[in-house]
Amino acid sequence: MTETRLDAVKLDGAGPVYDQIRRAIRDLVVSGEWQPGTSVPPEHALMEQLGASRMTVHRALVQLAREGLIIRRRRSGTVVATPPASHAMLDILSIPEEVRQLGQAYAYEVLARTDGRPSPEVAELFGLKRSDRIAHLLVLHRADGRPHVLEERVIHAAGATGLAGEDFAETPPGDWLLQHSLWSQAEHAISAIGAGEEQAALLDIAVGEPCLLVERRTWNHSQPVTAVRLLYPGFRHRFVGRFGPYGAA
Amino acid sequence: MTETRLDAVKLDGAGPVYDQIRRAIRDLVVSGEWQPGTSVPPEHALMEQLGASRMTVHRALVQLAREGLIIRRRRSGTVVATPPASHAMLDILSIPEEVRQLGQAYAYEVLARTDGRPSPEVAELFGLKRSDRIAHLLVLHRADGRPHVLEERVIHAAGATGLAGEDFAETPPGDWLLQHSLWSQAEHAISAIGAGEEQAALLDIAVGEPCLLVERRTWNHSQPVTAVRLLYPGFRHRFVGRFGPYGAA
DNA sequence: AGCGCTCAATTGCATATGCAAATAGCACTT
DNA sequence: AAGTGCTATTTGCATATGCAATTGAGCGCT
Structure with a gap:
């Protein structure tokens, strides 16, 4: 349990104190400065460092805990939570996991990889400079031997450390990125499209067969990390969500 | 601004006091017992009624406000928020709104309406008894005159007051239900499917054209309210969502 | 009627204080 | 080695208190 640097917590004087503490x-x-697993200073320490009362510090920490950023336990103290990217989001992000949860072999x-500069279309789509270095990948995922989803992905080298030396022989790029990149923003788009010729051949379906197209782009503090297009044969996939009128259940 | 009944707030003695108040x-x-717009008793009143300190009452109310159930303003007091069903959810629920936001005429x-008992399939799909009364509707929504989405809907009469007397001449059923029913749970499923013959004719597209199929079922405290299948021509629709690793942005 | 002023109701925030609950770590025993 | 119990640390909860900020409502003046 690594220690965190106490003097890293700095207030900005804007708004209520408890909220300054929370934001700090x-x-x-x-930002990753306090890594998951490191321990957050106890309330007493923050209280002295910041010159606020314990209840005020407490209020900030309680709120952060409710938001899932930290985990608090009596006596053992407060630690930075491991980011839900590897939990809640995993359902959508990790295809191997998705397939295994269906009880099928993954x-x-x-199929292809090109390293270099982005084409004009890719640069446009993603807001990249033509001079940025990227990797362009085409990956086919299988469940019980049958084609499950076709993945076309662009990875921005600057956002993923160790990209050049990775051949994705052990881990598919989506899962690899979970380990080797950070993201702060993501955008999803879902639409329906007919399979093109090449796509149909790879997925072993008829040309024009309806498919779900999931496009996802992720950024880390406005720097692009990756963009991916996932093409699912439509008839055997559904995306399901449950919620109540006041939010997810 | 109607008043709320103060003695309706009852604690159950389970867990922290602030949380008992919050849940109460x-x-x-x-449950709809406190309608949107009615005013919640001020902190002082609750404090006396419940025998808790103001800060404890305050904590419960602040949390409810953050969850969006109530709206608090100094001096004017606290009122029950109008359910986000007509706000956040509206984006998905109200097709007229969706079309108008695209700047198109709605x-x-x-096309069809049948009132009566559910068929075995409908009963199965929805967990209804064969003896329940339902309405079965087929509605075509247009944007700028062109078919936009095809809606097939089942409404459980017991969950929607005034269903029998409503002919949906003024308001499409989805929007009407927002006014005349409550829901506490919803489930979405999105998939891709080719248009069938009848569907293609109605939507004015080719048979087999890829479409997005959105299926939604809603319940109110485990009692079915409505189920709907929305069929969108795929090429001109996308569902977009944005979020960060710690939740929606 | 309209305008501006004051007053008081109500929520927002912070502090100080005390006790309760959980438990990691340690000393001690078996 | 394995259990057993004590103690100190840390968070959780509730209270009492005081002041600040916002603003609806009434009042008085023109």
Whole structure:
């Protein structure tokens, strides 16, 4: 349990004190400066460091805990939570996991990879400079041997450390990115489209067969990280969500 | 601004006091007993009624406000919020709104309506008894005159007051239900499917054209309210969502 | 009627204080 | 080694208190 640097918590004087504290700590967490697993200073320490009462510090920490950024336990103290990227989001992000949860055998092949500069279309789509270095991948995921989803992905080298030396033989790029990149923003778009010729061949379906197209782009503090297009044969996939009128259940 | 009944707030003695208060008021709101717009008793009143300190009452109310169930303003007091069903959820629920936000003219036709008992399939799909009374509707929504989405809907009469006397001439059923029913749970499923013959004719597209199928079922405290299948021509629709690793942005 | 002023109701925030509950770590025993 | 119990640390909860900020409502003046 590594220690965190206490003097890293700095207030900005804007708004209520408890909220300054909350934002200060939140920023340290989401920026990665306080890594998951490191322990947050106890209320007494923050109280002295910041010159606020314990209840005020408490209020900030309680709120952060409710937001899931930190985990608090009596006596053992407060630690930075491991980001839900590897939990809640995993359902959507990790295809191997998705397939295994269906009780099917997972496998994948990297069909193509090109490293270099983005084409004009890719640069446009993603807001990249033509001079940025990227990797362009085409991956086919299989469930019980049958084609499950076709993945076309662009990875921005600057956002993923160790990209050049990785051949994705062990881990498909989506899962690899979970380990080797950070993201703060994501955008999803879902639409329906007919399979093109090449796509149909790879997915082993008829040309024009309806498919779900999931497009996802992720950024880390406005720097692009990756963009992906996932093409699912439509008839055997559904995306399901449950919620109540006041939010997810 | 109607008044709320103060003695309706009852604690159950389970867990922290602030949370008992929070749940007590939340239940009054989500059950509809405290209607949107009615004013919640001020902190002092609750404090006396419940024998808790103001800060404790305050804590419960602040949390409810953050959850969006109530709205608090100094001096004017606290009122029950109008359910986000007509706000956040509206984006998805109200097709007229969706079309108008695209800057297109909205129109709709009720193509068919049957009132009676559910067929075995409908009963199965929805967990209804064969003896329940339902309405079965087929509605076509148009944007700028062109078919926009095809809606097939089942409404459980017991969950929607005034269903029998409503002909949906003024308001399409989805929007009408927002006014005349409550829901506490919803489930969405999105998939891709090719248009069938009848569907293609109605939507004015080719048979087999890829479409987005959105299926939604809603319940009110485990009692079915409505189920709907929305069929969107795929090429001109996308569902977009944005979020960060710690939740929606 | 309209305008501006004051007053008081109500929520927002922060502090100080005390006790309760959980438990990590340690000393001690078996 | 394994259990057993004590103690100190840390968070959780509730209270009492005081002041600040906002603003609806009434009042008085023109």
